[in-house]
Amino acid sequence: MENTILIPEIRELISNNDTRALQELFESEHPVRIAEWLSEFEPEEIRRALSVLPPQHQASVLINMDEDLQVDVVMTLSRGEASRLFTAMPHDDRADLFQLLSDEQQEELLPSLAHAEREDIRRLASYPEGSTGSVMTSDYVALPPDITAGEALNRMRLQAPDKETIYYAYVIDQNRKLIGFLSLKDLILAKPHTKIEDLMHREVICSRVADDQEETARKIQKYNLIAIPVINGGDALVGIVTHDDALDIITQEHTEDMEKFMAIAGSHESAAYMKTSAWEHFKNRGVWVFVLAILGLISGMIVQQFEDMLVQFAILVAFMPMLAAAGGNTGSQSASLIVRALALDEVEPGDIFKILLKEFKVALLLGLLLGAMAFGRVFLLGGKTTIPYGYTMEMVGIAIAVALGLQVLSATLFGAVLPLIAAKMKWDPAVVASPALTTIVDITGLLIYFTTVTLILGL
Amino acid sequence: MENTILIPEIRELISNNDTRALQELFESEHPVRIAEWLSEFEPEEIRRALSVLPPQHQASVLINMDEDLQVDVVMTLSRGEASRLFTAMPHDDRADLFQLLSDEQQEELLPSLAHAEREDIRRLASYPEGSTGSVMTSDYVALPPDITAGEALNRMRLQAPDKETIYYAYVIDQNRKLIGFLSLKDLILAKPHTKIEDLMHREVICSRVADDQEETARKIQKYNLIAIPVINGGDALVGIVTHDDALDIITQEHTEDMEKFMAIAGSHESAAYMKTSAWEHFKNRGVWVFVLAILGLISGMIVQQFEDMLVQFAILVAFMPMLAAAGGNTGSQSASLIVRALALDEVEPGDIFKILLKEFKVALLLGLLLGAMAFGRVFLLGGKTTIPYGYTMEMVGIAIAVALGLQVLSATLFGAVLPLIAAKMKWDPAVVASPALTTIVDITGLLIYFTTVTLILGL
Structure with missing residues (x-):
């Protein structure tokens, strides 16, 4: 300040x-x-x-x-x-x-x-939290259709101090049904004797009280509106949502998406980091951390199943962190791109095959890149480790590289598919949180890793 | 549609x-x-x-x-x-x-x-991309201070069809210096003979051409403006940015933050997922995946250093996935909260000690939770594994629990500190991407793990 x-x-x-x-x-x-x-x-x-x-x-x-x-x-x-x-x-x-x-x-x-x-x-x-009704205001200008532009301007002058915006006026019939709208610009440009009904725009972009607040904000954005009228079940005008509310809603929804995506529970309502107590933060974050840690125990159990193999081929342990990281990174990348594209209405669940094809190509390239890296590392620097008699370093290198490639491929596709499934089920795609995805691909990754290595090395 | x-x-x-x-x-x-x-x-x-x-x-x-x-x-x-x-x-x-x-x-x-x-x-x-100058428009209404409200309204009527908004008019002197503004509401409420200079607001919220576009959009949001005037180095009015541009800028910045945070390179300009080719996607994502994989090799080297210990205590391998996941999850959570709070101006780098104190408390609770889980798991289910003579399962359990608690503590603090440092250095805090953080805490986590275990077990 x-x-x-x-x-x-x-x-x-x-x-x-x-x-x-x-x-x-x-x-x-x-x-x-x-x-x-x-x-x-x-x-x-x-x-x-x-x-x-x-x-x-x-x-x-x-x-x-x-x-x-x-x-x-x-x-x-x-x-x-x-x-x-x-x-x-x-x-x-x-x-x-x-x-x-x-x-x-x-x-x-x-x-x-x-x-x-x-x-x-x-x-x-x-109106319930998150609905358009809950964010609208009732101080808008409403006009009957049968007065003149001059009369309308006078009314707006009188009402101006009490209204949230006088830049739009909404035209309603006797039953308060929304039948048109005018901008103040239309009014000051019109001849004073013109009737409102001859001047008004009849195709009104509007929202309903029960619509999700984000949907209404996105409409304001799409149509570049200063305000959007809100109607109830009987098509009667009951409020407006203004451009500044739209900005706040979109900012709030973004915080929400980001927090959900990072697996942070809680109301997501106010983003007030400092105002939230440490205990509240702990509860919001701990829930998911705990659930994911339980899932993470599955990874531990898988590893234990292959303890004997790992003792024989200790080099396999050295690649476990890279395997987990590669899966988590590539999966989170595709998931965040799809979550965002869904939020911006760029893609919809019906595009799943087009998306999968694209992600498959990207994943193939990423898989080749990381697989080649892993092979190079095993082959060039693996000299210090010991492997059982009868196996060559090349074979181990190939096995690890193939496993890593498959891990990247499956993680990327998982990351793309899960948000689409969530959207199809009408859930928020952001619930396919990045940490949850990471945990899942940790588990599938270990299964892929040990299976591939066992098969290729013929154990 | x-x-x-x-x-x-x-x-x-x-x-x-x-x-x-x-x-x-x-x-x-x-x-x-x-x-x-x-x-x-x-x-x-x-x-x-x-x-x-x-x-x-x-x-x-x-x-x-x-x-x-x-x-x-x-x-x-x-x-x-x-x-x-x-x-x-x-x-x-x-x-x-x-x-x-x-x-x-x-x-x-x-x-x-x-x-x-x-x-x-x-x-x-x-004007350079991303600056306020690059998003402003020059079709605004400018008025001299010495005309009357009535004359001003007439001018605005004439100019209305060519102007982006006539809801604000800006008052400039002979050198085009911005000296005040009026809303159309002020004008239609004013007596026609009032002079503009007696009517105008002299404290104008404005931006400069070189300001970051996001800063300007946030000003529009903060002050609930329909448009903000933009001045050049000589304080002359050169354009306006309107509320609908602010919405688009903030949406674009959200996408950018999310992509950066997920370590996706590229211009972040248009969020068009479908329009970007698979090859382009590969380049945007591959850069970071590659860099992080190189860093990931460090984890592998650390593991290799402790190969002998791992062959003796195979149960330690089973907890490696949980260690990495817990660090990645808790670190990403605190990082995303801080990145978001910084973006919304809720906190600033100077708050570092207050933030660290809060995160320390949260991390302590999370660390206790996960440490206890790990100890329970070792103690209750570790029966199948074999440990060298002279060590008890309780000792191993305590060692793993302490290591996991320390990992959560350090990862949470890392996650909070890195975005603050980035902000202090005037970088975008979102560059402390979640995958990058995960990779770092993978490395520090393994060091903590092996060091703690070695010390507690006296190896």
């Missing part, structure tokens, strides 16, 4: 109750910046600093603070202050904040809110 | 030259959808279908097609058509398309473009 120098200054202004100077300081600043500054203070100080601003501006600052701090600040407010603030807040942020309050806090606040606001909060809070 | 049923219909309309029906069909459709439909056709057919639309609309459809197809379509156009289309295109897309043309194609097109357009293309194309 470039402006931390301002913090002591602001502290002084607050303690001196210098309303005038605070107003001047905040006046031309972006609410996000003010929120950053104020986040350094105690809730009571924040309340006093905010009180110099009009409720609208207070709300814009508050919603850019950390959610826990928002709750703390709200708790310092008088009923009247809280009521004015809640009335001024964007409807989606208001509903989110309300949900964070404790039952007692909610009950304390409710009487000071108007009936319409209580209903709005209740409705927005009713 | 829900509307594939339309493709044969459109084909017929094109071959019948049914201009009227095509116009009707396209009229109310979103350009992105029209682009999707037309992408199924040959460039010459696309040209004929587009020709029914006004140039502005043609341009909106074209820029939503695949870049290669855009080039093919442009090559079917007459000089006049190409010139009209290029004039109507958003300036950033125009510059991007121009750069994709071959030298001959560029020379063929240039004479049909006006001088100002040629200059604009040349200028936008001059």
Whole structure:
């Protein structure tokens, strides 16, 4: 933060109750910046600093603070202050904040809110986490089809301060059914007497309340929208999702994908690394580490089965780390490419044969490369080790090289197929986490290794 | 695509030259959808279908097609058509398309473009890949400070069709220095006679042409902007980056981070999995797989050093896969969390001690968990194996458990520290790829394992 120098200054202004100077300081600043500054203070100080601003501006600052701090600040407010603030807040942020309050806090606040606001909060809070309904806001501009462009502009002027965006207006019939939309650009370009129904676009890109939030965000991205209207089961307009929400959703989904892919359990909701306690981190990571370690014991059992062979051919042990690493690396690479391509809708499960063909070619090349490396290593540097009478170093080299090639081939194909199967089953492809895949190819790799070596060396 | 049923219909309309029906069909459709439909056709057919639309609309459809197809379509156009289309295109897309043309194609097109357009293309194309300059557009609205709100609105009405967004207007002085901005909302709410300089916001959030494009996209996200102005070294306004570009940049950066983290080389530019040839995929992935395999040989050499011990205590081999997997998994988990937290600006290199403390606690818990598992396994199921006279299974179990715990501890801390060091060195933290980390902890893990076992068993 470039402006931390301002913090002591602001502290002084607050303690001196210098309303005038605070107003001047905040006046031309972006609410996000003010929120950053104020986040350094105690809730009571924040309340006093905010009180110099009009409720609208207070709300814009508050919603850019950390959610826990928002709750703390709200708790310092008088009923009247809280009521004015809640009335001024964007409807989606208001509903989110309300949900964070404790039952007692909610009950304390409710009487000071108007009936319409209580209903709005209740409705927005009713949609399940991750759905489009849960991220939409209800402060959009809706117009009837039979007014003129001039009248519409006047309405939008009046409503502007309370709306999340006035850059789009949505046209609805008597039943609130969404029948068209207009941009503010259309409106200011139109002749004032034109009827809205003659001006509006009838083909509306929209989402449904039950749609996955990521799907809605991707629509906003695909169609370059500033906002997308959201309709309910009866096709009635109930909210909008704006471009800035889309950015946050996509960022959040990416964190989620990355964490799932690295086999980290937990809610994935807020990415707050620092705020999560060590014990919480342990639980989120430990679950998978434990499950994978159990699976890893299978690898140990396989090795034990071949103990006699390993004692005879100790050189085989030296290649076990390379075998595991090559399988894990190549498998994770193909898996991450497919998981990402699925997330971006570049491929779908139906493309499986095209994908397998491509991966087969890539894997063949990678397998040849690593197989050749392993052979070279055995043949050139294996001199120090001893092998039983009757076997040559070339034979051992060939056996290890073939096994390594097959391991790379199977790991790459596994990595590509598993996310596709997950997607086909309507699971999140990212559940085919890289560590899980690594563990699987560890097991298949050892089976391939020992089988191939046994066959080629004729043991 | 829900509307594939339309493709044969459109084909017929094109071959019948049914201009009227095509116009009707396209009229109310979103350009992105029209682009999707037309992408199924040959460039010459696309040209004929587009020709029914006004140039502005043609341009909106074209820029939503695949870049290669855009080039093919442009090559079917007459000089006049190409010139009209290029004039109507958003300036950033125009510059991007121009750069994709071959030298001959560029020379063929240039004479049909006006001088100002040629200059604009040349200028936008001059910024290095990945910089804010390379993604900005020059079709923004700029206003002088001394006109009134009413005059400003009139200017914006006139300019609207040619501008990427008219929702923000930027105020510049005679030297094009950026001195303020206004939203269209401010303008329609203002009294018509108010002077722009009394209305404008003077604290402008802006980017510089040389800034990293991701930094600019994150600013758009942080401040919930529809567009951000871009200034050059002399503080003069030279372009804007819009919210839809921010979404695309952040999506692209996500793909890049994930691919880097999975040790996939290459440009990371377009995420087009299917369009990349198998040979290209092999080169992108092979580089790292090869480098890591070379490093992996070190593991092999370490194992060879301890061959004698392994022949005596064959049970130690059975725990090698679990050792490698536990290190790789826990290290990748902490690395991915830190890489992500760094990308989202949640932590910075200076937080290293706070992070290490947290990771130390998590690692201790994970290490105890896995160490206990390993001890249980040795003690309960190790019966089948033989150990030299004078050693007990309990001793072996304790030695393996301690080694595994230390491995988890060191791998977790490595995973957390390496991205922080990379960030400190101003490298991309994602270069501490998960496979690279896995390879490193393979090596350190084997050293820890053999050293611990040797010490505890007194070998």
